[in-house]
Amino acid sequence: FSTIAWTQVPVERSGNKVVISGVKYYLHIVKKGETIYSISKAYGISSEELTRENPPALNGLKEGQSLRIPEKIVTTPPPSQSALLNQMARDESKFIYHRLQSGETIYFLSRTYSVSEHEIIQSNPGIDINKLPLGFEIAIPRKQFMNAKENFANQQTKAYYHKVIKGETMASIARQYGLSVRELRRENRDIRFPQVGDYLRIPGMKPTMEEEVVSVAADTVPFIQDEQVVYYEKPHEYTPVxxxxxxxxxxxxxxxxxxxxxxxxxxxxxxxxxxxxxxxxxxxxxxxxxxxxxxxxxxxxxxxxxxxxxxxxxxxxxxxxxxxxxxxxxxxxxxxxxxxxxxxxxxxxxxxxxxxxxxxxxxxxxxxxxxxxxxxxxxxxxxxxxxxxxxxSLEVAQNAIARKMGDYYNSNIVLIHSSSDSTDQDISRFRNMILNELSYKMPFEEMRLRDMVFYSRSVFGNDSINRLAHTLSDRDKNVIIIASEDAPVMSESITDIHTLSRKFNLNVFGYPGMRYLDNLEHKICFDLGLMVYSxxxxxxxxxxxxxxxxxxxxxxxxxxxxxxxxxxxxxxxxxxxxxxxxxxxxxxxxxxxxxxxxxxxxxxxxxxxxxxxxxxxKLFLVRYSNNYELELINEEETSLLR
Structure with a gap:
């Protein structure tokens, strides 16, 4: 996902002005590499205003082409961003100061320094990232650089995974490792009811070497511990009423x-x-x-x-x-x-x-x-x-989507979500649910799970679609999960996805709230084959x-x-x-x-x-089919739990 910083060719306003029919115009001569967008930004006008005055530009710009720009629509030049940066106190202990080179973008810097675009933007207050000249120094927050895979891999080394066998409960496993049931549950929030074959994460411990000895008197019967939940068999047929x-x-x-x-x-x-x-x-x-x-x-x-x-x-x-x-x-x-x-x-x-x-x-x-x-x-x-x-609750839907990702383990999976103090922990848990499910199918180093933090078009403008395109694979299947029930995130994201659907092979999943969104054009959902756990x-x-x-x-x-x-x-x-x-x-x-x-x-x-x-x-997997009907997927499914 690319936030283009427009560092390739700096555009300077022309000093030449002409008067045509009593109206003053800037006369701009197009140079190699300049675009409608970069020229309009240099003059503080919109692309539409530029092309309205210069209709031939709609067919593309050529080097040496002259453009006329009415002086009255040109806004006051913004203050120099270099001056803004110079006014900011430099703190070498907290930031690295990177001088922009030709072709570099905010996305490129985030990958180079292993920090998020959001962190870079927050570290440069008052800076318009769409108007950065060559040589501009941008602050990159210092941190222990690691990518998502390395971070998860390090987490793995700090924990031991226990495979559940027949007859084991949360209580018996916790006792085996010297933990309380609550501690074990806290480390395995995505596994509510462990079944045979599940893996439970044991934080920073190795199992005790002693075998547990359980003495049972000859005349006693097994009992159920307080922590163990016992379920009776659910009727296969409907209960007659x-x-x-x-x-x-x-x-x-x-x-x-x-x-x-x-x-x-x-x-x-x-x-x-x-x-x-x-x-x-x-x-x-x-x-x-x-x-x-x-x-x-x-x-x-x-x-x-x-x-x-x-x-x-x-x-x-x-x-x-x-x-x-x-x-x-x-x-x-x-x-x-x-x-x-x-x-x-x-x-x-x-x-x-x-x-x-x-x-x-x-x-x-x-x-x-x-x-x-x-x-x-x-x-x-x-x-x-x-x-x-x-x-x-939303946690049930997240569990369902995470389990479904096991069917798409060979795909490039993209998680679109907002970023705030109230959502970051939830998204982190959801991401780990997905990674846990994929771990049953493939080694960690082969997993492809990417994050894209949602920003409104008011922040990135039309470039938001380019950010999404950079997360997608043009060779393999892609699965996009819109991991939010906020209306702007859902509506703007699915519109961008629809625009890219002709170029990329896409499967799209949404939270249950997608079915309740009023301002969503449902034709887009049907075109994409959107799937929602309802x-x-x-x-x-x-x-x-x-x-x-x-x-x-x-x-x-x-x-x-x-x-x-x-x-x-x-x-x-x-x-x-x-x-x-x-x-x-x-x-x-x-x-x-x-x-x-x-x-x-x-x-x-x-x-x-x-x-x-x-x-x-219980949730139902519903798909918006291309015949413009909602259809139920896997109707025989009786439970989302293992």
């Missing part, structure tokens, strides 16, 4: 914004008289709903339809609804009121702070709590054994889906969109209430025993330890 019995109280804690919805008028200040605004009360229409509550109203409507379905099968269901937003005072008041004490199931709240408060309280009373929407992370699950995350998949030809849409229309006079929370509300209520009715309390500690046919998802709940809550691991 037929005649049911029992009475259940369900609390629904969602942000309905009742007060905001109760205001049936708005103040219009768009008109003014003699410069003074006129404020008018305008009544809202009868069907108006406060925008932030709309999705959760639809989720509640889905819950109501699920309750109707289960009531028809024999259940007695009482739904208790509470308007809980992000204010923790509301949640605390509700708990103190005692209204949650006798609930059999709690759905919500949606904000992490309130969810933590409610789930801790409910857990003390053995009441399962379901988090119905995606959270930024899964930390709230720690020490909350009665909490269920129905929507997977939390849902709706088959509109299925009879139960058709019936749901029909019932929704009959009851609420509308139909839910594909991304509506109505589907999630229905599936959560149907899954948990039927599970409790069929399996009783065993369902809460072993949800895997229940496998009903749902509308838009499947639930595959797993947890790290018996003291933690459950997170749904």
């Amino acid at each position: 037929r005649s049911l019995s029992g009475s259940y109280d369900v609390a629904v804690l969602l942000p309905f914004y009742l007060w905001e919805n109760s205001r049936r008028y708005e103040i219009d200040s768009s008109k003014s008289v003699k410069g003074k605004k006129i404020y008018m009360d305008i009544n809202r229409s009868d069907d108006w709903i406060y925008p932030r509550s709309l999705g959760f109203v639809e989720m509640y409507e889905g819950i109501l339809l699920a309750a109707d379905t289960l009531r028809a099968l024999g259940l007695d269901i009482n739904i208790h609804v509470f308007d809980i937003k992000n204010d923790t005072i509301e949640a605390v008041r509700l708990i103190r009121s005692g209204k949650l004490d006798n609930m059999d199931l709690i759905i919500g709240p949606v904000h992490s702070g309130n969810l933590s408060i409610v789930s801790s309280y409910a857990g003390s009373r053995g009441i399962p709590v379901v988090s119905p929407v995606q959270l930024s992370n899964n930390l709230v699950l720690e020490y909350n054994p009665f909490l269920f995350m129905a929507s997977s 939390p849902y998949w709706i088959d509109y030809t299925r009879q139960d889906v058709i019936q749901f849409n029909s019932d929704f229309m009959s009851k609420f006079l509308t139909q839910p969109s594909e991304m509506s929370y109505a589907w999630q509300g229905y599936d959560i209520a149907y899954y948990f209430l039927s599970g409790l009715a069929i399996h009783g309390r065993d369902f809460i500690s072993h949800p895997e025993i229940h496998n009903p046919d749902l509308l838009h998802t499947e639930f595959d709940f797993r947890r790290k330890t018996n003291n933690d809550g459950f997170e749904n691991q």
